[in-house]
């Protein structure tokens with residue numbers, strides 16, 4: 422059967438599913454089965470903590486004779502992985518104001534465009550904000566996208582402080598009755614204290630214009646960076662109140678276990694995934710579909 426997601430992020434599934442199938446075609450539920458399984462999970466970037474947690478549960482199940490064969494172990498693993506992802510969900514509808522943050526090149530601007538395009542296709546009135554005022558090229562990049570998808574964009578003056586651009590944009594948003602305002606920000610390394618302070622300032626500014634429940638801050642994470650992106654994301658999470666994660670560039674990685682380690686580490690839901698440079702390469706993250714695909718040839 423043609424599977425849309427599996428086709429888009431082929432490397433993720435090729436890497437996991439083929440190996441999983443070979444492990445699950447063994448006939449004995451022994452130490453070496455568990456060892457191979459742990460290698461599979463770690464090599465897919467599931468992370469040591471999550472992997473160990475899962476293996477402990479499986480081991481206990483085997484000892485208690487609740488898991489008696491490979492088929493049951495497989496079903497239990499699938500269940501555990503799914504439950505792991507479902508610990509964190511965001512049932513909130515699309516926020517009125519969305520702020521995208523993340524390290525340089527993690528896919529913020531492209532995501533802003535993809536997400537705006539999606540909302541525009543749902544007949545929403547959208548305002549984009551070029552909050553990355555440091556580089557003219559960054560403004561141009563978003564401007565190009567706005568023309569392509571035919572949505573309005575707010576651009577500040579050259580070198581205007583981003584928080585002040587965003588404040589002005591919020592005024593326009595309110596006055597002209599937009600449905601959503603989506604703010605692109607400059608990429609920043611979490612180690613740059615002044616830039617992290619600036620994010621705080623931006624968050625304070627938007628908090629003055631709209632009630633908290635209408636504001637979301639999402640962090641884009643480049644899945645190709647694997648475990649490295651986790652420590653970066655962790656620091657973002659400490660200094661900025663995040664509401665959710667966007668996992669980008671899933672088309673470029675074979676390490677699909679990142680979805681598990683990232684939710685473990687950040688205790689936040691993955692809301693969207695992206696898998697390409699085109700506008701339509703975006704999808705809401707569906708834990709059931711994702712996990713089911715991992716186990717299906």
Ligand SMILES: Nc1nc2c(ncn2[C@@H]2O[C@H](COP(=O)(O)OP(=O)(O)OP(=O)(O)O)[C@@H](O)[C@H]2O)c(=O)[nH]1
Nearest residue numbers: 525526527528529530531608669670695696697698
């Ligand atoms: N293959 C692939 N490429 C992507 C994806 N998302 C973004 N890119 C590419 O990654 C590069 C960086 O994307 P941007 O959206 O500019 O990233 P950014 O976070 O805004 O970067 P800065 O503003 O410099 O911090 C661009 O070449 C994008 O086309 C994706 O899902 N898959």
Ligand SMILES: [Mg+2]
Nearest residue numbers: 529530553559
């Ligand atoms: Mg950008």
